[in-house]
Amino acid sequence: MEADTCDGCGQPLSETTRMEAFEGYDVPDPMACQGCKALINKQSDEEYAQSKYLPAFRFAVVRTWREEET
Known part of the structure; x- marks a missing residue:
C-alpha cells in the first residue's frame, strides 16, 4: 500500500496514473x-x-467551545 501511495497528494498511484484519470481530480x-x-x-x-x-516549551490546545445540543 505504501509503495502505491503518491508522496505528494496521498492518492493511489495505481489510479492517478491511469489515462482515465487525466484531469479527473x-x-x-x-x-x-x-x-x-x-x-x-x-x-x-x-x-x-x-x-x-x-523549542523547550510545550503548549496545550484546549477546546473552549461546546457543541449545540439538539
Missing part, C-alpha cells in the same frame, strides 16, 4: 484547523517568540 479549498491557528498565535506572542527557550 479536483482540490477543494483548504480548511483551517482552529486548534493549530490558536497554537501558532500563542507561539508567536512576543512573550514566547523572543525566548531562546521556545
